[in-house]
Amino acid sequence: MDLDPRQYENLAVNDNDIHNIVLSYLIHNCYKESVESFIACTGATQPADYLEDMDKRKRIFHFALEGNALKAIELTEQLAKDILENNKDLQFDLLSLHFVELVCSRKCTEALEFAQTKLGPFGKEPKYMEKLEDFMALLAYKEPEKSPMFHLLSLEYRQQVADSLNRAILAHLNLPSYTAMERLIQQATVVRQCLSQEAGKDAPPPFSLKDFLRS
Amino acid sequence: MELSSIKDAFDRVAKKQKLSSSKSQEVVDQVGCEIEQALATIQSSHDPSAPVDQKSVLTELKFKLNAIGPLQQLEGSNKELNISLTKYQKLLEKLLNPDISKAYRNVDFDTHIVNQIIANHFYHQGLFDLGDSIINEAGEPDAAALRSQFLEMHQIIGAMRERNLQPALTWVSANREKLVQIGSNLELKIHTLQFVEVLQNGTRADALKYARTYLAPFASLNKGEFPKLMGCLLYAGRLESSPYSELLSPIHWEMTTEELTRQFCTLLGQSYENPLSVAVAAGVEGLPTLLKLANVMAAKKQEWQEMKQLPVPVELGKEFQFHSIFVCPVSRDQGSEENPPMLLPCLHVLCKQSIMKLSKNSTRTFKCPYCPAEATVANCKQLYF
Numbered sequence: 001m002d003l004d005p006r007q008y009e010n011l012a013v014n015d016n017d018i019h020n021i022v023l024s025y026l027i028h029n030c031y032k033e034s035v036e037s038f039i040a041c042t043g044a045t046q047p048a049d050y051l052e053d054m055d056k057r058k059r060i061f062h063f064a065l066e067g068n069a070l071k072a073i074e075l076t077e078q079l080a081k082d083i084l085e086n087n088k089d090l091q092f093d094l095l096s097l098h099f100v101e102l103v104c105s106r107k108c109t110e111a112l113e114f115a116q117t118k119l120g121p122f123g124k125e126p127k128y129m130e131k132l133e134d135f136m137a138l139l140a141y142k143e144p145e146k147s148p149m150f151h152l153l154s155l156e157y158r159q160q161v162a163d164s165l166n167r168a169i170l171a172h173l174n175l176p177s178y179t180a181m182e183r184l185i186q187q188a189t190v191v192r193q194c195l196s197q198e199a200g201k202d203a204p205p206p207f208s209l210k211d212f213l214r215s
Numbered sequence: 216m217e218l219s220s221i222k223d224a225f226d227r228v229a230k231k232q233k234l235s236s237s238k239s240q241e242v243v244d245q246v247g248c249e250i251e252q253a254l255a256t257i258q259s260s261h262d263p264s265a266p267v268d269q270k271s272v273l274t275e276l277k278f279k280l281n282a283i284g285p286l287q288q289l290e291g292s293n294k295e296l297n298i299s300l301t302k303y304q305k306l307l308e309k310l311l312n313p314d315i316s317k318a319y320r321n322v323d324f325d326t327h328i329v330n331q332i333i334a335n336h337f338y339h340q341g342l343f344d345l346g347d348s349i350i351n352e353a354g355e356p357d358a359a360a361l362r363s364q365f366l367e368m369h370q371i372i373g374a375m376r377e378r379n380l381q382p383a384l385t386w387v388s389a390n391r392e393k394l395v396q397i398g399s400n401l402e403l404k405i406h407t408l409q410f411v412e413v414l415q416n417g418t419r420a421d422a423l424k425y426a427r428t429y430l431a432p433f434a435s436l437n438k439g440e441f442p443k444l445m446g447c448l449l450y451a452g453r454l455e456s457s458p459y460s461e462l463l464s465p466i467h468w469e470m471t472t473e474e475l476t477r478q479f480c481t482l483l484g485q486s487y488e489n490p491l492s493v494a495v496a497a498g499v500e501g502l503p504t505l506l507k508l509a510n511v512m513a514a515k516k517q518e519w520q521e522m523k524q525l526p527v528p529v530e531l532g533k534e535f536q537f538h539s540i541f542v543c544p545v546s547r548d549q550g551s552e553e554n555p556p557m558l559l560p561c562l563h564v565l566c567k568q569s570i571m572k573l574s575k576n577s578t579r580t581f582k583c584p585y586c587p588a589e590a591t592v593a594n595c596k597q598l599y600f
Binding site: 108112113115116120124126130132136137140 | 426442446451
């Protein structure tokens with residue numbers, strides 16, 4: 001059972017706000033064509049320089065997602081030189097994506113050489129050491145996809161790195177790293193959970209976003 | 216041996232001796248000083264008009280020397296030293312009793328077994344010429360049964376000391392299944408040593424090839440250790456300036472050599488600790504108690520060697536305990552081959568005799584004395600400690 005609609009149906013929500021929330025989400029995720037269609041349909045205000053930056057971000061994001069990390073690094077440095085210089089974690093993640101690609105292509109000698117020159121210097125810091133060891137362990141397997149470290153080869157891992165890179169670029173462009181949509185959903189979820197706890201025995205079942213979207 | 220009490224007594228004597236020596240020196244100095252003063256007084260009388268009364272000077276000196284009382288002082292300090300020395304001598308006689316024959320009983324033993332033990336002791340130590348010599352002289356050809364295995368073990372150890380792991384690798388791969396059964400990861404440890412050598416002296420490609428061929432099979436069994444070894448590849452040729460420099464420590468060679476020796480002996484069914492050394496060490500540790508007992512019993516005109524059980528416990532350290540001892544909680548008897556520990560279905564343990572009593576010689580079911588569970592003799596299993 002959900003909350004009684006009478007508790008919230010009289011709250012007025014401005015259409016413009018809704019449009020801005022959706023638009024910021026589309027821009028954040030580089031859905032360029034959808035952005036253009038959305039602006040055309042709703043007459044929403046077009047943010048300045050958004051198209052050019054979004055194009056570059058989209059290319060960077062896709063290169064990272066495909067595992068072409070060197071290209072992603074090159075384009076990122078063209079867009080903003082100091083992003084990676086100031087974010088060693090991101091730099092490490094992108095370089096490790098390239099290492100994984102070399103391993104998957106069975107270019108083990110090349111992968112080892114790359115690891116020694118580019119990833120080796122990170123080994124001085126203990127926080128990278130464990131991750132680095134896991135990446136290096138991939139080299140031992142004839143079929144790294146079947147190794148205990150298989151998650152490092154997954155699309156989910158590349159998605160995670162691509163998302164981090166996208167957020168870093170957005171922050172550099174003085175845009176929010178997280179979309180208003182994400183934040184609103186997070187806040188709504190927390191509020192609903194708190195309400196459930198306060199209501200005690202009489203509370204509706206715990207809030208589930210999936211169930212809410214289905215209803 | 217109670218060496219600490221001997222050392223304490225010795226320290227006390229040494230202290231007294233120093234004290235006596237310094238006291239004697241002090242008295243001699245005092246006497247010398249008085250004599251020199253008297254001499255100076257006598258010699259200072261160059262003036263003939265006022266001659267010094269030598270007699271009065273000497274009388275005064277005699278008076279002063281009597282006041283110092285050098286003899287009494289020296290006697291006192293020497294007396295204390297002599298008392299300490301006497302006590303020390305008695306303590307030495309008491310603790311370092313040269314007649315240890317009182318502490319053992321004459322037991323008939325098989326000379327052949329003793330010869331075998333001594334020969335195997337030499338083989339175990341790697342002294343093959345000595346072992347062969349005793350076997351030939353004593354005419355004990357059967358005692359040479361373990362010679363070839365111990366020879367192989369010492370050849371492997373010798374090679375490892377020269378940084379050659381090939382014989383060790385051959386042995387572990389030949390005994391892989393047995394080693395796995397006893398939960399050993401010796402093979403990985405030896406491959407790790409070899410891998411570190413390749414990392415330091417070979418090419419990067421050699422190291423990678425070695426890791427893929429010999430380390431990869433251990434990846435699933437050693438999830439913590441394996442990635443670390445692979446991490447070393449980042450520092451091929453410069454491991455000493457890496458986070459893994461500790462792998463270059465010679466202690467890894469020493470520890471792996473020791474582990475190989477232990478496991479070689481285990482697979483041979485032999486003790487890693489030398490049996491003869493253990494027996495001698497245990498005897499030495501138990502000796503003071505037995506000597507004391509022998510002296511006490513002799514004073515009471517009793518013969519301890521006739522006793523079936525010693526009236527005092529002979530405490531040996533943990534390193535001499537090789538087997539658990541089971542004492543039945545019902546009968547308070549110690550488990551033995553005739554009366555072994557038995558596991559009840561409820562997982563409580565009693566000795567066989569107690570179970571037979573409780574079951575009226577296997578004629579009926581009985582209740583466990585420690586819980587409400589019922590059992591029959593047929594349901595009980597013998598335990599081996």
